[in-house]
Amino acid sequence: MNGGAGAADAVVLRACGLGKEYRLYDSPRQRLKALLTGRAQHRSHWALRDVSFELRRGQCIGVIGDNGAGKSSLLKLLAGTLQPTQGRIERQGRITAILELGAGFHPDFSGRDNLYFGGSMIGISHEEMARLEPEIVAFAGLGEAMSRPVKTYSSGMAVRLAFALVTAVQPDVLIIDEALAVGDQHFQKKCVERITAFKKNGCTILFCSHSPYHIRTLCDVALWLDGGQVKEFGPTEPVLGAYEMHTRLRNAPPEEAEAAKAPAKAVEGNAADAPSAGSAPPASPYPPPQPDASARIISVDIANLGEGEPPLLQGRDLVATITVRGHGQERPNVGFMIEQSRGVGITSLATHEEGAAPQPLGDGLWRSVLTFPDLPLHSGEYVVSAFLFDASGLVVYEQWFQFLHFRFVTPTLMPGLVRLPHRWE
Numbered sequence: 541m542n543g544g545a546g547a548a549d550a551v552v553l554r555a556c557g558l559g560k561e562y563r564l565y566d567s568p569r570q571r572l573k574a575l576l577t578g579r580a581q582h583r584s585h586w587a588l589r590d591v592s593f594e595l596r597r598g599q600c601i602g603v604i605g606d607n608g609a610g611k612s613s614l615l616k617l618l619a620g621t622l623q624p625t626q627g628r629i630e631r632q633g634r635i636t637a638i639l640e641l642g643a644g645f646h647p648d649f650s651g652r653d654n655l656y657f658g659g660s661m662i663g664i665s666h667e668e669m670a671r672l673e674p675e676i677v678a679f680a681g682l683g684e685a686m687s688r689p690v691k692t693y694s695s696g697m698a699v700r701l702a703f704a705l706v707t708a709v710q711p712d713v714l715i716i717d718e719a720l721a722v723g724d725q726h727f728q729k730k731c732v733e734r735i736t737a738f739k740k741n742g743c744t745i746l747f748c749s750h751s752p753y754h755i756r757t758l759c760d761v762a763l764w765l766d767g768g769q770v771k772e773f774g775p776t777e778p779v780l781g782a783y784e785m786h787t788r789l790r791n792a793p794p795e796e797a798e799a800a801k802a803p804a805k806a807v808e809g810n811a812a813d814a815p816s817a818g819s820a821p822p823a824s825p826y827p828p829p830q831p832d833a834s835a836r837i838i839s840v841d842i843a844n845l846g847e848g849e850p851p852l853l854q855g856r857d858l859v860a861t862i863t864v865r866g867h868g869q870e871r872p873n874v875g876f877m878i879e880q881s882r883g884v885g886i887t888s889l890a891t892h893e894e895g896a897a898p899q900p901l902g903d904g905l906w907r908s909v910l911t912f913p914d915l916p917l918h919s920g921e922y923v924v925s926a927f928l929f930d931a932s933g934l935v936v937y938e939q940w941f942q943f944l945h946f947r948f949v950t951p952t953l954m955p956g957l958v959r960l961p962h963r964w965e
């Protein structure tokens with residue numbers, strides 16, 4: 541890489557006390573006056589204040605935060621398309637960015653001409669582009685449309701072209717603003733594969749996303765921006781966990797949010813039926829499914845379910861046999877989630893997270909059997925969901941969300957929701 545940061549743990553990007561002020565004028569006239577005289581009435585809006593952090597070679601950082609928290613402004617500052625009002629940025633090596641996708645293209649030029657135009661903006665010479673063009677065109681998969689003006693493209697098509705162009709040559713630092721939110725499933729998968737390969741090769745990646753799942757899977761560290769300031773920065777899981785709690789409380793009815801902030805009180809009666817903070821909207825921990833023509837969940841069989849509505853689990857083990865059809869020859873992954881009947885999560889597991897690939901049954905079918913021995917739950921009503929993923933685990937092909945409720949009666953007396961693994965000393 542350029543810039544002399546060769547060691548694996550070299551700092552490639554350092555933000556020191558970054559601040560960004562946007563000046564808001566009451567009229568275009570006031571703005572013009574400011575430009576000409578340097579003096580005019582304006583209101584000031586600080587989108588970022590005192591943001592400091594550093595990134596090392598090969599790290600992948602996820603930038604999270606509510607709408608308007610300052611994520612895009614931060615990425616633009618780091619990419620150099622916006623200048624900080626305060627603070628400074630130290631960069632090593634070649635930085636490329638995919639920001640406001642496609643916005644850098646000339647609308648009247650064809651897709652192909654925009655490759656040369658856009659390429660020159662990110663330091664790819666005409667000769668090098670001539671060499672890279674077939675690969676970029678193949679990755680973007682736009683076919684005939686490459687000869688049409690970009691203004692005739694859908695936003696998804698512009699994204700494909702922008703991603704293929706910007707990632708044609710591996711940079712030292714890649715900045716991506718919500719690229720994975722656009723485009724179809726097949727293309728998203730190609731993007732994720734390319735990002736993962738870059739990361740393995742030591743590329744540092746900054747990635748802004750509203751998808752906790754992608755952040756969790758791809759990023760080593762997360763930066764939570766709140767009102768333009770760093771709320772938390774550190775290893776992904778604790779930061780994301782804190783942010784998800786913040787989001788849940790924000791979405792919860794006021795009395796629930798208050799209850800969650802208050803010191804815990806003992807709840808009498810059946811814990812599995814007790815209301816709890818965060819029970820607001822039931823949600824899948826995974827991204828929305830992207831249906832595939834062939835891949836699907838064939839069956840989920842829960843052993844030893846007895847009579848009743850909902851049926852009673854007989855025996856102490858919960859054994860789920862999940863049979864799926866994969867996409868072509870690809871080895872799929874499956875997931876399984878247990879929640880209380882009100883949709884409060886208890887556990888969610890997936891084969892790719894645990895290196896437990898499903899077994900092939902032949903003819904494109906796969907099976908996983910998941911056993912929870914001696915189910916450590918309190919008596920109550922529960923609901924389960926099943927998920928089918930692609931080989932990487934990043935794309936959900938199908939979900940059977942909260943498809944089966946069951947009752948469970950614990951044979952032992954046990955207050956509380958679960959019996960956690962524990963030790964007495």
Ligand SMILES: Nc1ncnc2c1ncn2[C@@H]1O[C@H](COP(=O)(O)OP(=O)(O)OP(=O)(O)O)[C@@H](O)[C@H]1O
Binds near residue numbers: 586606
């Ligand atoms: N050009 C601008 N002029 C004035 N204010 C701006 C400008 N760009 C952004 N802002 C303001 O700065 C704040 C941060 O905006 P920014 O787009 O960086 O947030 P964000 O976290 O990326 O939001 P989102 O998730 O909605 O994309 C917001 O209050 C926004 O209204």
